[in-house]
Amino acid sequence: MTYQNPKNLASIKEISARLDDPNLVILDCTSTVIPADSGSGFAVADGRGAFEAGHIPGAQFVDLERDLSTPSDHLLFTLPSAEQFGNALNRLGIGAESRVILYSTGQPGWAARVWLMLRAFGFENAAVLNGGWKAWTNAGLPVETGAAKARPAASKPFSWTYRPGFFVASDEVVARTEDEALVNALGADSFRGEAPIAYGRPGRIPGSVNVPTSSLVDPDTGLYLSQQQIEKIFADAGVKPDAPLIAYCGAGVAASNVVFARTLSGAGTRSVVYDGSLLDWSSDPDRPLVTG
Structure with a gap:
């Protein structure tokens, strides 16, 4: 399919051919919303267990609530400071030369949220994986299990700066x-x-x-x-x-x-x-x- 801004969307064909690219950083952004027993409200569980049961080879896991949000008594997923956000992404090996691919299981909003946050903090070279985990597994592409393998620090760090307008x-x-x-x-x-x-x-x-x-x-x-x-x-x-x-x-x-x-x-x-x-x-x- 053709889109006006296709750079924001990556295909499984493109990514499966680039798994050995040292500048490619793949992030599983999945969380799960769990309805409360009372029928009102909900809790959020991270997707780390599902990630370790199966993920795209070389992918890292990022916890949107715990890694990329400001703690709050009554809100979820609110924007962190540039320092907190940058520290979390630096730990995942993301730098100025990285191409970041975001995916999630279920609804793509988890990946889209991190994509928008990256833009808000000045990082443009990121895309959402079209179809996410479902498309990857439906195509029979390679799957890795276990905890994420730590990536080395980026050779060229990125300067994380918040930009209004997102x-x-x-x-x-x-x-x-x-x-x-x-x-x-x-x-x-x-x-x-x-x-x-x-x-x-x-x-x-x-x-x-x-x-x-x-x-x-x-x-x-x-x-x-x-x-x-x-x-x-x-x-x-x-x-x-x-x-x-x-x-x-x-x-x-x-x-x-x-x-x-x-x-x-x-x-x-x-x-x-x-x-x-x-x-x-x-x-x-x-x-x-x-x-x-």
């Missing part, structure tokens, strides 16, 4: 203009406030439209839909191609995939994620949510 806080959501699309990336049941997992309070931010993250990939293959299909999904939701966009979800992961897909298609002048998303919004009882 993530926003609640004040920018409140201040958005009528021309700026506000997109809820959760499923339709969550959008209506009917899902079993609630992010503090059920519902959506007023003025939102719904583009479920799952709608952007083929459910059987895990591959991203074509550019034309992605454009149609946004158009059907009422998002104009040239409209600035703020995406949100429960904690900023699914929303990152919406921004990734829109960037892939080349649409829009500005697409950002509301960091904190519904976990942040719903923590203030004065902020409205609508259901139905």
Whole structure:
């Protein structure tokens, strides 16, 4: 398939042929959301056990919550400092000459979140593996087990510096203009406030439209839909191609995939994620949510 920004997406064919490239760094970014027994809320488990049971040869594992997020009592996956982020990526052997490939099992939002964070901290040479772990194993490509093998430190370190323009806080959501699309990336049941997992309070931010993250990939293959299909999904939701966009979800992961897909298609002048998303919004009882 052809996309406006194809450099952001890597194929299994491309990566399987480059496994011996010393500048190639492959990261498994998988975490798992576990619904609480109470039926409200959830916990997050890292994917290290699944990684050690099988991963792309030479891949490293990165824990989004524990390695790449700022600890918080009520939020998940919020942006870390440039120092924390850089230290974590340096430990994985990423440097100025690295080509970073990101993948996850299940939904691609985990990989897309790390891709967007890399961009926010100035690193551009990164791509999401199209189809992720599902595409790799379906193709019968080599699999490695056990803990990740440590990579040497990069010979040319990268200078990690935070750049605004990829993530926003609640004040920018409140201040958005009528021309700026506000997109809820959760499923339709969550959008209506009917899902079993609630992010503090059920519902959506007023003025939102719904583009479920799952709608952007083929459910059987895990591959991203074509550019034309992605454009149609946004158009059907009422998002104009040239409209600035703020995406949100429960904690900023699914929303990152919406921004990734829109960037892939080349649409829009500005697409950002509301960091904190519904976990942040719903923590203030004065902020409205609508259901139905």
